[in-house]
Amino acid sequence: MIPAAFDYHRPQGIEDAIAILQKHGDDARVIAGGHSLIPMMKLRMAEVPNLVDLQDIESLKGITIQNGRVNIGAMVTQHELITNEGLAAAAPIMREAALQIADPQVRYMGTIGGNVANGDPGNDMPGLMQCLDATFTLFGPDGARGVKARDFYEGAYMTERDDEEIMTAIHFDASTAGYAYEKQKRKIGDYATAAAAVMLTKDGQTCSSAAIALTNLSDTPIWSQGAGAALIGTDCGPAAIKAAVAAGLDDIDPSEDNRGPIAFKYHAARMMISRAIASAWARA
Numbered sequence: 001m002i003p004a005a006f007d008y009h010r011p012q013g014i015e016d017a018i019a020i021l022q023k024h025g026d027d028a029r030v031i032a033g034g035h036s037l038i039p040m041m042k043l044r045m046a047e048v049p050n051l052v053d054l055q056d057i058e059s060l061k062g063i064t065i066q067n068g069r070v071n072i073g074a075m076v077t078q079h080e081l082i083t084n085e086g087l088a089a090a091a092p093i094m095r096e097a098a099l100q101i102a103d104p105q106v107r108y109m110g111t112i113g114g115n116v117a118n119g120d121p122g123n124d125m126p127g128l129m130q131c132l133d134a135t136f137t138l139f140g141p142d143g144a145r146g147v148k149a150r151d152f153y154e155g156a157y158m159t160e161r162d163d164e165e166i167m168t169a170i171h172f173d174a175s176t177a178g179y180a181y182e183k184q185k186r187k188i189g190d191y192a193t194a195a196a197a198v199m200l201t202k203d204g205q206t207c208s209s210a211a212i213a214l215t216n217l218s219d220t221p222i223w224s225q226g227a228g229a230a231l232i233g234t235d236c237g238p239a240a241i242k243a244a245v246a247a248g249l250d251d252i253d254p255s256e257d258n259r260g261p262i263a264f265k266y267h268a269a270r271m272m273i274s275r276a277i278a279s280a281w282a283r284a
């Protein structure tokens with residue numbers, strides 16, 4: 001459980017960090033909270049000759065909410081997501097989901113940037129970001145570009161981010177519409193067996209918009225356009241929920257692992273989607 005030797009770099013600015021990544025190519029990787037990367041290095045599943053620590057880069061920190069838009073620096077910790085009152089008022093689903101990640105020790109260190117950039121299908125924030133239709137800012141040698149969370153994930157640990165790019169921030173519209181993040185896990189502190197994020201709006205007794213995304217049910221997070229569409233124009237009653245669940249299950253491709261066989265994953269997905277819709281509707 002001891003990682004291979006590595007050189008440690010601690011740049012003070014984003015350009016310095018990019019320069020180190022450019023210099024060392026495949027032999028360098030950034031480290032944020034270290035709570036995904038360090039375990040991989042200890043297990044020798046990742047060998048990183050040059051670790052580029054982002055913790056001194058001030059421009060990657062902080063949460064701002066301006067003109068209805070939420071901007072979260074990549075180095076904001078999951079603990080900060082929970083304790084920031086402005087964020088809880090502007091997008092309460094963030095606190096609800098962050099509270100279900102791991103345990104307080106992990107949340108003190110783990111960052112939102114590390115959680116979404118890693119490409120781990122078990123992480124909770126990627127599906128949530130797809131539900132919120134978030135945009136990620138990536139900064140590299142050619143400057144900054146924005147990528148939609150819904151376009152970012154290509155496969156397990158494979159994303160649209162180039163090796164020499166650093167994720168600097170996450171942006172999405174503030175929303176206090178009906179929301180819910182429902183997660184089934186084996187025990188406190190565990191990754192999801194299945195989880196569902198739902199955001200929806202209500203016009204009278206009719207659902208006027210809905211977005212649904214799913215965690216750990218495929219090798220990427222799944223934004224299920226069909227599941228959301230099945231709710232729009234309905235009263236979110238049992239028939240509409242059944243249709244949305246069916247559409248969501250059509251979009252997933254779970255595998256058997258130590259969290260259960262495939263049939264159980266479908267069962268857990270069905271439960272999480274229907275619970276999240278019912279809860280979001282009740283809050284809308």
Ligand SMILES: Cc1cc2nc3c(=O)[nH]c(=O)nc-3n(C[C@H](O)[C@H](O)[C@H](O)COP(=O)(O)OP(=O)(O)OC[C@H]3O[C@@H](n4cnc5c(N)ncnc54)[C@H](O)[C@@H]3O)c2cc1C
Pocket residue numbers: 029030031032033034035036037038039054074075100101102103106109110111112113114115116117118122123124125165166167168189190191192
């Ligand atoms: C016991 C345990 C339980 C956990 N349970 C859960 C859980 O239930 N749900 C959940 O979502 N997560 C869980 N995690 C993971 C945890 O949330 C991680 O901290 C998080 O996924 C990664 O964030 P980090 O800041 O620690 O990233 P790091 O470990 O530092 O980095 C992870 C990867 O992302 C890259 N990276 C980091 N920041 C950036 C950036 N700004 N730009 C580009 N690339 C970047 C790194 O190079 C690395 O490849 C758990 C972890 C542990 C140890």
